[in-house]
Amino acid sequence: MTTTVSPAPPSSGALRRRRGLGGLRVLGQGPLFTAGVVVLAVLVLIAVLAPVLAPYDPDVLDLSASLTGTSGDHLLGTDQSGRDILSRLIHGARTGLLGPLLVVGVSTLLGTLIGMVAAWRGGWADALLSRSMDLAFAIPGLLLAILLVAVLGSGMAAPVIAMAVAYTPYVGRLVRGIARQEKARAYIESYRVQGWSGWTICLRHLLPNIAPTVFAQSAMNFGYVLMDLAALSFLGFGVQPPTADWGAMINEGQSAIQQGAMLPALAPSACIVLAVVAFGIVGEGLADRIAKRER
Amino acid sequence: MTGATEELVVQRLRKRYGDHTAVKDVSFTLPPGSSLGIVGESGSGKTTTVRMLVGLERPDGGTIRIGGRDRSAPARGRAERLARAREIQMVFQDPYLSLDPRVTVGQCVEEVLRLHFPMETTARRERVAELLDQVGLGEREAAALPGKLSGGQRQRVAIARALAAEPRVLVLDEAVAALDVSIQAQVLELLGTIRREVGIGFLFVTHDLAVVRHITDEVMVLREGQVVEAGPTAGILDAPHHPYTRLLLSSVPRRGWNPGDAAAARRSLG
Numbered sequence: 162m163t164t165t166v167s168p169a170p171p172s173s174g175a176l177r178r179r180r181g182l183g184g185l186r187v188l189g190q191g192p193l194f195t196a197g198v199v200v201l202a203v204l205v206l207i208a209v210l211a212p213v214l215a216p217y218d219p220d221v222l223d224l225s226a227s228l229t230g231t232s233g234d235h236l237l238g239t240d241q242s243g244r245d246i247l248s249r250l251i252h253g254a255r256t257g258l259l260g261p262l263l264v265v266g267v268s269t270l271l272g273t274l275i276g277m278v279a280a281w282r283g284g285w286a287d288a289l290l291s292r293s294m295d296l297a298f299a300i301p302g303l304l305l306a307i308l309l310v311a312v313l314g315s316g317m318a319a320p321v322i323a324m325a326v327a328y329t330p331y332v333g334r335l336v337r338g339i340a341r342q343e344k345a346r347a348y349i350e351s352y353r354v355q356g357w358s359g360w361t362i363c364l365r366h367l368l369p370n371i372a373p374t375v376f377a378q379s380a381m382n383f384g385y386v387l388m389d390l391a392a393l394s395f396l397g398f399g400v401q402p403p404t405a406d407w408g409a410m411i412n413e414g415q416s417a418i419q420q421g422a423m424l425p426a427l428a429p430s431a432c433i434v435l436a437v438v439a440f441g442i443v444g445e446g447l448a449d450r451i452a453k454r455e456r
Numbered sequence: 457m458t459g460a461t462e463e464l465v466v467q468r469l470r471k472r473y474g475d476h477t478a479v480k481d482v483s484f485t486l487p488p489g490s491s492l493g494i495v496g497e498s499g500s501g502k503t504t505t506v507r508m509l510v511g512l513e514r515p516d517g518g519t520i521r522i523g524g525r526d527r528s529a530p531a532r533g534r535a536e537r538l539a540r541a542r543e544i545q546m547v548f549q550d551p552y553l554s555l556d557p558r559v560t561v562g563q564c565v566e567e568v569l570r571l572h573f574p575m576e577t578t579a580r581r582e583r584v585a586e587l588l589d590q591v592g593l594g595e596r597e598a599a600a601l602p603g604k605l606s607g608g609q610r611q612r613v614a615i616a617r618a619l620a621a622e623p624r625v626l627v628l629d630e631a632v633a634a635l636d637v638s639i640q641a642q643v644l645e646l647l648g649t650i651r652r653e654v655g656i657g658f659l660f661v662t663h664d665l666a667v668v669r670h671i672t673d674e675v676m677v678l679r680e681g682q683v684v685e686a687g688p689t690a691g692i693l694d695a696p697h698h699p700y701t702r703l704l705l706s707s708v709p710r711r712g713w714n715p716g717d718a719a720a721a722r723r724s725l726g
Binding site for chain 1: 510511512534537538540541542544545546548549550553554555556557558559567568571572614617621
């Protein structure tokens with residue numbers, strides 16, 4: 162479900178050129194990485210400008226124009242209810258990105274906090290937090306989401322909360338690992354000898370030095386969460402109709418396949434694949450970049 | 457043995473890691489402004505000992521006092537933490553790892569001043585320049601990130617940073633071991649000058665006996681977490697009593713040196 166970024170082994174001169182989020186620079190990363198960044202940038206733009214870009218209202222029904230196929234009026238055709246597929250895809254980018262953004266934001270924040278406290282305090286605090294994270298690993302995210310939907314009702318809240326809970330231990334474990342390694346480095350120890358408080362060292366010095374790795378992992382998680390949330394709305398647990406959502410669109414488009422219309426299901430599937438792959442490439446690219454600089 | 461005439465007093469220090477006892481029973485004192493060498497092989501407990509002194513490790517037993525204040529237990533509160541930091545500072549072995557890669561040389565020294573001494577910004581800037589000047593670094597280096605500096609320059613930064621807190625004792629943990637031989641000599645020279653000018657006590661952890669002879673007044677030989685021999689540096693290096701000290705000395709390459717003899721002596725010691 163998730164791959165962790167394996168931090169490079171500590172070596173002499175390892176820290177020579179690590180600075181801030183310099184990993185965001187696109188140049189010199191190869192064409193694949195650049196393509197990934199471009200795809201993500203376009204996706205974000207589409208999501209932000211959806212009302213301007215979409216040729217039609219995504220929710221307006223026109224039963225007389227059901228499953229029209231591609232035409233000059235409807236570039237990607239219409240679905241069974243006669244809604245413009247392109248417009249729904251464009252609006253679907255909003256829910257498609259907003260959900261993962263919330264999940265990744267919350268899980269990164271919580272996971273970083275938990276991981277850093279565990280790594281810094283060590284001892285019983287580390288044991289308690291690490292065992293709690295192990296426990297959380299044992300609960301499948303999708304199952305938790307379905308349970309929460311039963312409690313909170315369908316909509317975006319339950320899947321987002323469930324996914325945030327499910328992803329927090331992944332981030333926590335990653336952060337604990339790299340923070341422990343970083344804590345043992347002489348530059349952090351020298352801050353301790355200077356008399357700084359643990360909180361100051363963690364927030365001002367440790368966090369900025371581990372942030373690029375955490376950021377790279379978050380980019381990858383973004384893709385995975387997007388897929389998980391799409392799966393949930395495909396199953397009918399996520400965003401509810403008529404709201405445009407890629408996962409829900411695949412579900413609605415299934416029956417059209419039997420009638421020979423592939424686009425209603427295929428177009429949103431392609432969007433999901435494209436987004437997940439782009440996030441994966443960008444995340445891996447950032448991780449590689451950090452690993453290279455650590456050497 | 458104890459009292460106001462001694463800066464640093466360490467008594468019966470102990471540290472265990474699981475089943476392994478890293479430091480068994482170490483006692484020593486450091487008079488104000490003097491220089492003590494702690495020598496021994498890797499694993500002899502010398503680094504663990506000084507890490508306990510600066511508060512990076514917690515002793516399992518024994519006491520550490522600097523200027524009469526006990527520091528065997530963790531500091532309680534900010535004031536005590538800062539007061540302890542002004543008693544003892546440390547220069548780490550590898551200058552490539554001991555400086556924050558994201559902080560410029562000037563900021564790195566200035567941070568320490570800001571933490572410890574309330575003063576005007578201009579006064580603080582001047583003090584930073586003064587401290588860097590003391591270790592032979594100028595304005596150009598002050599504006600640079602550690603990545604732009606050589607190993608010797610970085611170690612000078614680490615020394616300036618340690619001196620910024622105006623400690624009574626400075627621990628140098630293999631502080632020149634990672635540097636080129638020619639640079640080692642420069643840094644040792646610099647340390648000698650600083651000691652004469654500032655009157656600070658040095659605790660010099662090293663496995664290099666030439667360094668010990670050059671910079672320390674007294675020397676303490678550690679083996680398996682215990683002191684096997686201690687006394688004035690010249691006396692011990694010229695006329696060692698303990699076989700282990702003789703072994704360390706015979707392991708130093710020199711004219712007519714036979715590695716086989718040293719290896720045989722090592723085996724016979726067990």
